[in-house]
Amino acid sequence: MSAARVVVVLAAGMGTRMKSALPKVLHPMLGRSLLGHVLNASRAVRADHTVVVVGKAGGDRVTEHVTGIAPQASIALQPVMRGTGDAARVALNSLPDVEGTVVVLGADTPLLRPETVEQLAAEHEASGRAATVLTARVADPAGFGRIVRDRSGDVVGIVEHRDADPEQLRIDEINSGIYAFTIGPLRSALSRLTTDNDQGEEYLTDTLELLMADGHGIGAFVAADAAETLGCNDRAQFAGLRSLLRDRINTELMRAGVTMDDPASTWVDVTAVIEPDVTLRPGVQVEGATRIASGAVIGPDSTLVDTVVGENATVTRAHCVEAEVGPSASVGPYAYLRPAAVLLEGAKVGTFVEVKKSTVGEGAKVPHLTYAGDATIGAGANIGAGTIFANYDGVAKHPTDIGEAVFVGSNSVLVAPVAIGDGAYVAAGSAVAEDVPPGALGVARGRQHNSDGWVERRRAGTKSADAAKRAGSSD
Ligand code: UD1
Ligand code: CA
Numbered sequence: 001m002s003a004a005r006v007v008v009v010l011a012a013g014m015g016t017r018m019k020s021a022l023p024k025v026l027h028p029m030l031g032r033s034l035l036g037h038v039l040n041a042s043r044a045v046r047a048d049h050t051v052v053v054v055g056k057a058g059g060d061r062v063t064e065h066v067t068g069i070a071p072q073a074s075i076a077l078q079p080v081m082r083g084t085g086d087a088a089r090v091a092l093n094s095l096p097d098v099e100g101t102v103v104v105l106g107a108d109t110p111l112l113r114p115e116t117v118e119q120l121a122a123e124h125e126a127s128g129r130a131a132t133v134l135t136a137r138v139a140d141p142a143g144f145g146r147i148v149r150d151r152s153g154d155v156v157g158i159v160e161h162r163d164a165d166p167e168q169l170r171i172d173e174i175n176s177g178i179y180a181f182t183i184g185p186l187r188s189a190l191s192r193l194t195t196d197n198d199q200g201e202e203y204l205t206d207t208l209e210l211l212m213a214d215g216h217g218i219g220a221f222v223a224a225d226a227a228e229t230l231g232c233n234d235r236a237q238f239a240g241l242r243s244l245l246r247d248r249i250n251t252e253l254m255r256a257g258v259t260m261d262d263p264a265s266t267w268v269d270v271t272a273v274i275e276p277d278v279t280l281r282p283g284v285q286v287e288g289a290t291r292i293a294s295g296a297v298i299g300p301d302s303t304l305v306d307t308v309v310g311e312n313a314t315v316t317r318a319h320c321v322e323a324e325v326g327p328s329a330s331v332g333p334y335a336y337l338r339p340a341a342v343l344l345e346g347a348k349v350g351t352f353v354e355v356k357k358s359t360v361g362e363g364a365k366v367p368h369l370t371y372a373g374d375a376t377i378g379a380g381a382n383i384g385a386g387t388i389f390a391n392y393d394g395v396a397k398h399p400t401d402i403g404e405a406v407f408v409g410s411n412s413v414l415v416a417p418v419a420i421g422d423g424a425y426v427a428a429g430s431a432v433a434e435d436v437p438p439g440a441l442g443v444a445r446g447r448q449h450n451s452d453g454w455v456e457r458r459r460a461g462t463k464s465a466d467a468a469k470r471a472g473s474s475d
Helices: 034-045 059-069 084-093 114-127 183-190 204-213 235-255 454-458 463-470
Strands: 003-011 049-054 074-077 099-106 131-137 146-149 155-159 173-182 218-222 266-268 284-287 302-305 318-321 335-337 341-343 348-356 358-360 365-373 375-377 388-390 400-402 413-415 418-420
Touching (some): 003 034, 034 099, 059 074, 084 204, 131 204, 155 204, 348 358, 358 365
Parallel strands (some): 049 074, 266 284, 335 348, 348 365, 358 375, 365 388, 375 400
Antiparallel strands (some): 131 173, 146 155
């Protein structure tokens, strides 16, 4: 049998202290779930098998999530939460009879780096040991299992916080809950675990002493950056880790040439791609599959979700979802781009403008107070303030087609389906329900009638009537 590499992620717990209907490991943090971060880090070991252990509570949702983000992984159901040792056994029993290395991880350490998981596995394999535990020295070890070493510094076991004596409680080297084991010896040790501890659970950590008693070597790999081993149990700790991850992402981006006016208020998902010479002003969120090209300036106070921004574009105080902002286009201040809003090169979507499923042509302008939905706006067109594209008749959505260099006067309603031909004008205040041919002026509003002297006759004694009189209105 050739030596395989296996990854086992223990994720059967709900994470009760999160006080959430959503299993803890599915909570999203800057572009991935907690579980997604761990699965991503563990990809570095190029495992032949990856197994995620799920429990009864929330297990269906975790399974569905894993199927979506890591289809190569398999799921093992742990019917009763009997402890981490039982969970590891459930995982190994779900596999064919492999030999080699298994890396076991919890699912709540989002700062874990791929390099660290690979180094743990490689060092374990080079050492010939049966177990290598990833440890860290931390300022506050409370709650964690402690690494017990003998006088010569060799690891002799792990004691859980609640089972530790006062002297052991002073140990500041903690068990990260991440290990590399040699599969054969681990299987054997797992079959002999007891529940002789404060929680009455089968502890994976107890396999270390069993392995030693079997004559195998055990050891530790101390993480250079303790933050990588930090897990989170409640939402306060979650927020703390999220900030640390933000700092790590932002530092990498700034070193790669991205300007950030205020890194502390700049939140970029791990999945986003930002080119050098982009400027992110304060209060910006860059989420999902967003891509921002060189020279673009985003913010202040803008959110981009799955949005593509071209070179030298500007997005100011805007919320953009599944939109495309072309090169040198400008958005905002105060704009909402909804899915399939596409701005071609140099287009402008200005203040208090909402655009959905519409293309704004090259150099076209929608500067103020407009709703555009299901529209095609030609190159160089100008859509006046307060124009509403009435795309919905209460049952179905209809398209509006605006030609090149069209000028739509302010406060017009374009009742779809309707087309305005190239170079046509629409008079301000029109309700356009019929097509306007190319080059025509469409006027669709009531004619104005002035009733001379009306104010002095019907509003006598008012300030208006006095002013009218001074202006000689009844002459
Ligand atoms: C565990 C370690 C502890 C370490 C800490 C690091 C043991 C006995 N202790 O403690 O030394 O410092 O992690 O965070 O392993 N799980 C299952 N099935 C179970 C029990 C747990 O899948 O029956 C999963 C949990 O969902 C979680 C992980 O295993 O993802 C760790 O379990 P948890 O109960 O949180 O262990 P800790 O008490 O934190
Ligand atoms: Ca834990």
